[in-house]
């Protein structure tokens with residue numbers, strides 16, 4: 001080990017920072033967070049440092065560096081852009097046995113400041129011993145993404161309850177199991193939901209119980225359109241912690257592969273011959289069954305669970321059966337397909353609103369306000385429309401939208417096989433047939449769709465040649 005890691009208690013202890021620029025200000029900020037008694041020495045101060053000085057948060061030494069500035073200091077930081085000055089600080093500090101750090105200069109430094117992930121009181125510090133700062137930064141990003149920000153609150157709560165937990169669960173094995181419950185179960189979930197009082201109440205209740213109660217829960221997670229890069233950090237964490245994953249057909253294999261290796265993966269899509277309500281009832285029963293068995297269940301749906309995803313119904317069922325749940329939003333197909341096709345859904349010149357529509361074209365189910373949908377200056381994003389393109393375009397035109405209105409059909413949006421087919425509304429069905437567009441595909445109608453011709457950047461783009469020739 002070239003460097004010995006240590007966490008220093010700087011509360012009220014003097015630290016000298018030499019330098020008055022932006023870099024010095026960043027170091028000062030960190031030192032202030034650790035409640036150090038910060039002295040800043042420089043001929044001039046950046047605005048942020050001046051403000052702190054006026055607020056009395058830092059002590060200022062004016063002029064150029066003098067070794068006496070180090071009197072009484074426990075640590076020194078040299079953050080000037082002059083290597084000779086930095087070297088002088090390091091040398092004077094060394095002579096007085098004060099550890100010093102020269103920003104971005106491992107050679108001159110006798111201590112280094114690690115990259116940190118702050119979930120106080122938990123802190124993760126990462127160092128590459130000064131040889132690979134980029135690698136250290138990458139590692140920090142990874143660690144940062146792994147833990148929810150509520151982890152610090154959980155650590156504080158656990159610390160506060162430590163004596164009581166020890167008393168209520170005297171055996172080591174019992175106590176371990178209790179801490180597992182604390183970290184994975186409803187208390188952690190309530191802290192994520194910003195309900196600290198309720199978290200403490202549940203913790204008290206569990207401590208009063210002689211035998212642990214097995215209580216599972218459900219996280220309703222939006223898996224996004226397919227590209228695993230579009231998952232949220234929360235979704236990724238939920239997948240990492242799941243015991244069981246109930247997923248839909250629309251969830252991409254690339255997303256599913258990110259889940260914990262030993263999680264049970266159960267496909268719950270519609271079976272041949274089954275109607276939608278039967279499928280839904282089967283899913284409801286499975287959710288409750290697994291949660292009641294004490295498992296952490298992830299209900300994984302394509303896109304966002306609340307956009308044409310029946311997520312609301314599933315939550316109603318869980319609430320009725322008193323199963324606790326959380327919801328993690330996902331990127332819905334309209335947003336993802338538009339982004340990956342280079343189509344801004346709103347645009348100052350072309351569209352002031354966007355409507356997400358599901359295409360029910362059977363006469364008896366059709367409750368859509370077609371006249372409203374054909375108004376100008378709006379973008380329409382149709383879900384589940386591939387089978388009804390003929391009807392869709394003719395209704396829009398019949399109700400007044402121009403036949404020349406641009407459309408874009410995005411097939412397999414954000415996936416490696418993405419294709420975008422574009423043209424004019426009057427040719428929609430013909431163009432889609434010619435390219436054999438299949439589900440999942442999202443239809444975007446409106447002036448903005450034409451922008452795909454110039455702004456496309458991902459996958460294959462197939463403009464309709466007839467429209468292109470006419471233009």
Ligand code: SAH
Nearest residue numbers: 225303304309332333383384413440441442
């Ligand atoms: N909850 C989902 C939508 C479910 S409805 C969401 O928020 O995205 C299913 C429809 O979504 C499909 O018929 C298709 O129109 C659209 N869709 C979902 N994923 C898609 C993708 N990767 N590319 C194109 N369309 C997609």
